[in-house]
Structures are given as C-alpha cells and as structure tokens.
Amino acid sequence: MSGAWTIHTQVFDGPLDLLLYLVQKKGLNPRELSMVEIADSYLAYLARMTELHLGLAADYLVMASTLIWLKSLELLPRKPALVEEEDPAEALADQLIAYQEVKAQAAALDALPRLGREQHRREAMEEGEGPLVSPVDAFGLLELYYAMLQRHAEPPPTHQVHGPMPTLEDACREVIGLLDLSGGSAELGWMLRELGAQRERVLGFLGVLEMTRLRWLSLEQRVHLGPVQVSLNLDGDPDYGLLSGAVEEEIA
Amino acid sequence: MSDPRGEVVAFPGGGGDPSLVGAIEALLFAAGAPVPVARLLEVLPGRERREVQGALEALGRRYQAPESGLSLEEIAGGWQLRTDARFAEAVGALMGGKTQRLSKAALEVLAIAAYRQPVTRKEIEDLRGVASGAVVRSLLERGLLRVGSRRDEPGRPLEYRTTALFLELFSLGELRDLPTLRERRELD
CATH class of the missing domain: 1.10.10.580 (Structural maintenance of chromosome 1. Chain E)
Incomplete structure (x- = not known):
C-alpha cells in the first residue's frame, strides 16, 4: 500500500523509537516478533525516509543490519549451538521492552503538573543577600x-614552529x-x-x-x-x- | 467551634495561630522558591516545628477555597506558593507565553535519570539506542541534571542525577513521589 499522498509527521528519536513504533502499530508483542516481517517494514520505512530526503543517522543503518542478520537467523537453518548462547532476538526484545518502559515513564513525567505550564511561581526577588555576586556580564x-x-x-615572531x-x-x-x-x-x-x-x-x-x-x-x-x-x-x-x-x- | 474529629479548634477559620499563618504566607510569597520547614523555623524564632506544621496546614486549607488563586504545595523538600492550575492559561499569557518546553528526547533522558539514578551517559544511550550527549548537556545547563560521582568500573564514567530544580519543575515533593507505572496505567 503506497501512495504519493501518504504523509507521515511522526519524527523518530533514533532507531529503537522507530522500531517500537512499527511493533506497536502492528500490535505485536516484542517477545514474539517475526523478524522477517519487522525487518521488511523497518527497511521499507528507511527507504521512505530516504525518498523524503530525511537525513538518516548511522544508528538507523546499524539497526537495519542487525534486523537483516536476525531475519537471516530466522530463515536459515542453524547448527545447534554447542554452548547455550543468548538469543539475539531475545536481546532485541529486552531492549524494546526497556525502551517502552522509558517512554511510559517519560509520558508519566509529562503528565505531571509542570511549573511554567500548569502552575507558576513568583520569580525571585531582585535584591540579594550580602555582597552582590552577580553573574559576570x-x-x-x-x-x-x-x-x-x-x-x-608577543613580538612578531621570526620563526613559527607549530606544535600539535x-x-x-x-x-x-x-x-x-x-x-x-x-x-x-x-x-x-x-x-x-x-x-x-x-x-x-x-x-x-x-x-x-x-x-x-x-x-x-x-x-x-x-x-x-x-x-x-x-x-x-x-x-x-x-x-x-x-x-x-x-x-x-x-x-x- | 470544633472540627470533625471533635477537637477544639483554637482559631476560627481553620485552626493555626493567625499571626503565624500570616507570617508563613508572607515568607513563602517573598521566597518564591520552595522553603523547607527547617528554614522557616530559623527565621521564626521561638516557634516550634509542630506550630509551623499546623499553620502550614491551615494556610493550605485556606487556599482550597474556590475563590483562591494560589495553592500551597510541598515541593522539593519545602513548601511553595504556586498559582492554581485553573488559571494556567491567563497566567501563562501574562508571563509572555514562554512555557517550559521539553523535547521528547529531553523527557526520555530525564525519565531515565529520575527512575534509575544514578545513571551514566552510556546507560542512557543504551536504553534510548541513540547518542544522547547533546541532550544530557542541555539538561545540565538547564540545571535539571547534575553530575554525581564517578562509578567504580572500567573507564570510571560519571554518574548523573536529577536536581532539586527537576523536582520543582515536575511539582514533586521528593523522588519517591515519582508516579509509578501502575498509577500511570490507571490514569489511561
């Protein structure tokens, strides 16, 4: 589904933000992600951002390569590991869940009555105590x-030796x-x-x-x-x- | 006159010594910033903590009246007079409309620091998945974060914490008053 009229105003704070958005938009559980699906939609998004000439930070490309790697792990048969290793998809899910919590906490902070937004205080009085210690102008x-x-x-130098x-x-x-x-x-x-x-x-x-x-x-x-x-x-x-x-x- | 618990209220109008209630109101008005009870006691010689607490309660009750434009809040370990949120729009306009803006990134970094402090820059960046030096720097400049000590681990990274100004900005009495995620979910 693509149309020239599709307008996205969402601005992402980095690759995790974008990934979390895609996961949530599809109503997926970070623990049960299909890497094929999520890697494809992530890459499609990057392509769209490039089309719109939004500068892509290197972090987005690092995430893209991680997702492609995870997708390959999902698609290709794997030799049974000799040693119990951490599942890389699991690590990504942990990261997403932790970031989801950060976003929830940021929203909780944002919902608090804010000084200068919901409430105001009297500004400090002009006169100070003791000797006036004013910020230097x-x-x-x-x-x-x-x-x-x-x-x-210094007197004009006859030789100039540039150190580091x-x-x-x-x-x-x-x-x-x-x-x-x-x-x-x-x-x-x-x-x-x-x-x-x-x-x-x-x-x-x-x-x-x-x-x-x-x-x-x-x-x-x-x-x-x-x-x-x-x-x-x-x-x-x-x-x-x-x-x-x-x-x-x-x-x- | 008696209050609902049946105790005799010494002064009509909500209890507390009227001159002390007035004095505290004057002090909090003049200060602007949150004033700890200990500081109030310093400038009110001969008064006891219990009296001051009672007067603060009386003052707080008075500001609950519908015609009151102020409210008394326990902020950053002290007491502060603030304008009531009902009048935010008009007061904001009077102040020139310069509201405290915080970007999404700044809110995230503050949330990480507030809920997990002390945190290092690397921990902030690992959680957000994006370089955050510029945001940390601007929050330091705004006095919302401060540098703590160095962590005893390779590289000896600096630890960051939130400041009293952070508590004041988000109308918190202390860090323990940060909303829990469960409370947040109940709100939604």
Whole structure:
C-alpha cells in the first residue's frame, strides 16, 4: 500500500523509537516478533525516509543490519549451538521492552503538573543577600579578554614552529589543573596568563566559557570590570566527552 | 467551634495561630522558591516545628477555597506558593507565553535519570539506542541534571542525577513521589 499522498509527521528519536513504533502499530508483542516481517517494514520505512530526503543517522543503518542478520537467523537453518548462547532476538526484545518502559515513564513525567505550564511561581526577588555576586556580564569578559591580548602581545615572531594544535579539551584540562593547584578558585586573568602562548590563552578562555555553561565552573565578579574569580564546582574529573560531544543525530 | 474529629479548634477559620499563618504566607510569597520547614523555623524564632506544621496546614486549607488563586504545595523538600492550575492559561499569557518546553528526547533522558539514578551517559544511550550527549548537556545547563560521582568500573564514567530544580519543575515533593507505572496505567 503506497501512495504519493501518504504523509507521515511522526519524527523518530533514533532507531529503537522507530522500531517500537512499527511493533506497536502492528500490535505485536516484542517477545514474539517475526523478524522477517519487522525487518521488511523497518527497511521499507528507511527507504521512505530516504525518498523524503530525511537525513538518516548511522544508528538507523546499524539497526537495519542487525534486523537483516536476525531475519537471516530466522530463515536459515542453524547448527545447534554447542554452548547455550543468548538469543539475539531475545536481546532485541529486552531492549524494546526497556525502551517502552522509558517512554511510559517519560509520558508519566509529562503528565505531571509542570511549573511554567500548569502552575507558576513568583520569580525571585531582585535584591540579594550580602555582597552582590552577580553573574559576570559578557562585556566584562570581553574587556578582560582584549586587555589580556594587548598586555601580552608577543613580538612578531621570526620563526613559527607549530606544535600539535591543542584542543578545547586539553585547554579545559589545563584550566581545571590550574584551579586544582590554587585550591579550587583562581582569578581569570592570572589563569589565562599562566596558560602561555596566545593560542592556549584563547582556548583557555573558550574553555572557561564552555565549562561555565556546563556549570562545572562558576564565575564571580564583585565590581563592574573588576577581576573575575573562577571557582570549580566539581568533585573529581568532569566528563570531557560532553565538551565536544557530537550534536545528537536526530531526524528532524 | 470544633472540627470533625471533635477537637477544639483554637482559631476560627481553620485552626493555626493567625499571626503565624500570616507570617508563613508572607515568607513563602517573598521566597518564591520552595522553603523547607527547617528554614522557616530559623527565621521564626521561638516557634516550634509542630506550630509551623499546623499553620502550614491551615494556610493550605485556606487556599482550597474556590475563590483562591494560589495553592500551597510541598515541593522539593519545602513548601511553595504556586498559582492554581485553573488559571494556567491567563497566567501563562501574562508571563509572555514562554512555557517550559521539553523535547521528547529531553523527557526520555530525564525519565531515565529520575527512575534509575544514578545513571551514566552510556546507560542512557543504551536504553534510548541513540547518542544522547547533546541532550544530557542541555539538561545540565538547564540545571535539571547534575553530575554525581564517578562509578567504580572500567573507564570510571560519571554518574548523573536529577536536581532539586527537576523536582520543582515536575511539582514533586521528593523522588519517591515519582508516579509509578501502575498509577500511570490507571490514569489511561
């Protein structure tokens, strides 16, 4: 049954989501799936998504290959296994059932009265307690950054030797190392100067911004254009994978 | 005047010392955020926990009146004044219509973290079958997830947990108040 007028607005969050949708649409029990049937409808769906020029993430293709393999296991006679092995179809069913539970729990969360949706609270009062610890404004950071670049402008180099390009992760490790050395808190300008060459400083500055965004660090500035104090919010090492983690591949 | 259990109610209008009920209302209004009873006791010297509890109950009863636009809720280990859900639409419009939007992916990651915490990123991704770093990161930024400790297993992965802000967002008193799936099925 295919028609040019068939419109699917469903957007899937990955291959399991799509597979679960197909299983539920056919009213099947994940434990008693016919791999032939489900692999075929999964592949048909992928083909349709390709036709519609929806970008296909690699995860979908991995699932497709798993399904084709399972289908082949179902169709071809198998030598009796010498050792009791986990049934791969069983493993897939476990995964589907676990994901079904996650979706049910997500729906249960979504059904709760939500602050900002069903209920509202009074927003926090403007006045603070004690010394005003306001979040540093962007211009304060920018000024500091330019001041740092100018103060430490290096003389034009006669030779340029490029070492390995440091990454943002390296810079973040350096910043956290410096903070650890200074007992968890240090002044931003001092830290950037400690980082050495201009390239390291730029990366260090970006690292501080990124880690602040992830709430690993907090920034504090007591006076307008005053020194910016950076403090560590973490126990132990952070999950550096989050810094450069690939943007989640979603079919949008 | 007596209440249904036959006990003498000290003050008309639902019990509780009127000045204490008023004081607590003022404190909760000013705070906005949920205030734990311990914090109320700190700023109300000479008051006992039992009195404060009684006053909170009296205040809660008062907000149950049909003409009341607020409700008193036990949220994230404290007490909070919120607008009544009946007026959500008008209040939302007043606030500029910026409602808390959460994507399907964000809800799933929060559900995994809330019901199974502590969880690692790998456990989240195994359950969802899809890379979830970006979602975890945005939930960290929004303060709905936080980093716990490192798990003692190869790679020493970080563990994630939900925050007090998560409880506040989903109107939960504590994690034990998360709806069970059976409750959910009964609702359907």
